Amino acid sequence: MPTNEQRISINWNGSTIRKIMVLGLMSACLVGCGNAPTEKTVSTPDSIENHNHPRIKVPVTADDENVAKTKARSGLEGDGWVFDPLYATAVNTDRRDLAVCGFARQRGTTNSVYFAYYSGELILSDDKAPSGVSVENEFLTMICSQS
Incomplete structure (x- = not known):
């Protein structure tokens, strides 16, 4: 029977970390786009x-x-x-x-x-x-x- 430490062990390699980062960025973009205000709040002339x-x-x-x-x-x-x-x-x-x-x-x-x-x-x-x-x-x- 594996111990708790053995069951929780995850093999973190560069590819896995990159995938997690990309998924996080994509979900942040989706959340940001979904909550976009309907009214423009920027009013500076050179904006x-x-x-x-x-x-x-x-x-x-x-x-x-x-x-x-x-x-x-x-x-x-x-x-x-x-x-x-x-x-x-x-x-x-x-x-x-x-x-x-x-x-x-x-x-x-x-x-x-x-x-x-x-x-x-x-x-x-x-x-x-x-x-x-x-x-x-x-x-x-x-x-x-x-x-």
């Missing part, structure tokens, strides 16, 4: 609600271009980055919810990157992720696309 608006192309000021390139250079490894002309998108002509977007390649290598400078943050494309899978790539597509 995430603006992401549902169609974006338009707006002029890139010299200051915006300088800041975006400086931020990109600080976030990219190595030297020799060459930028294609930058462009900007926003939800209106007043430049609300501005994103400065662009493409850069590193001279002498095959390195290249799509990027955006948005709300004080640099967002870089994830070139290792298949198209449509990476959160970074989806977000870049959303804020850099124009209608």
Whole structure:
């Protein structure tokens, strides 16, 4: 007859723990979605609600271009980055919810990157992720696309 310790023993390997974590996250998502409020409570003008608006192309000021390139250079490894002309998108002509977007390649290598400078943050494309899978790539597509 097995002892209590032997009956309770569970073989915890990495796969089992990952499965439990995934199931926990999935159930948390389902609970969160099921309890979603019916009324929008976010009311700031530059809130995430603006992401549902169609974006338009707006002029890139010299200051915006300088800041975006400086931020990109600080976030990219190595030297020799060459930028294609930058462009900007926003939800209106007043430049609300501005994103400065662009493409850069590193001279002498095959390195290249799509990027955006948005709300004080640099967002870089994830070139290792298949198209449509990476959160970074989806977000870049959303804020850099124009209608």
